[in-house]
Amino acid sequence: MFSVKTFIGIFLSVFLISGCGSEKNKPEFKPNSPEAKGYDIFTRMACNACHSTDGSLKLGPTIKGQFGKEIRHTDGSIRMIDEEYIRESINEPLKFIAEGFTPIMPSYKPILKEQDIAHVIAYIKALQ
Numbered sequence: 001m002f003s004v005k006t007f008i009g010i011f012l013s014v015f016l017i018s019g020c021g022s023e024k025n026k027p028e029f030k031p032n033s034p035e036a037k038g039y040d041i042f043t044r045m046a047c048n049a050c051h052s053t054d055g056s057l058k059l060g061p062t063i064k065g066q067f068g069k070e071i072r073h074t075d076g077s078i079r080m081i082d083e084e085y086i087r088e089s090i091n092e093p094l095k096f097i098a099e100g101f102t103p104i105m106p107s108y109k110p111i112l113k114e115q116d117i118a119h120v121i122a123y124i125k126a127l128q
């Protein structure tokens with residue numbers, strides 16, 4: 001297992017490498033819509049340090065056009081990326097590891113409330 005220090009280290013370095021989460025590709029959502037709130041959380045929580053929103057590869061899989069797609073895990077299982085899967089990935093990121101990626105995503109369970117996660121899901125859904 002990683003120590004908290006390692007996590008913070010990885011977190012900070014990807015944050016710095018990614019230029020503190022650039023604002024390009026900011027989508028046009030209605031202010032205060034679930035999608036806009038989800039975008040806000042995604043940026044504030046630095047999810048975009050590891051997940052691109054334009055299809056490019058970062059430390060984690062892109063979130064663009066992923067909703068409804070199937071994803072293969074290192075244990076050979078295949079899951080569809082739906083609301084339940086995204087919720088699970090945020091709360092328990094190490095339960096299933098997407099094939100080809102290193103398991104470095106921290107759990108956001110203590111940080112994100114159910115409502116926040118619902119907004120993030122709405123945002124990911126909108127990025128088709």
Ligand code: HEC
Pocket residue numbers: 010011014042045046047048049050051059060061066071081085086089090093094096097098101102103104105106108120
């Ligand atoms: C330190 C890098 C890092 C950060 C920060 C991070 N993730 Fe991840 N995430 C990953 C990696 C690597 C994977 C793929 C490995 C795995 O399945 O755990 C992943 C997997 C996922 C998946 C599953 C997608 C798939 O294709 O299987 C979702 C959804 C996700 N992350 C959402 C988020 C959200 C939302 C945040 C912010 C609240 C976030 N991530 C922050 C690295 C990160």
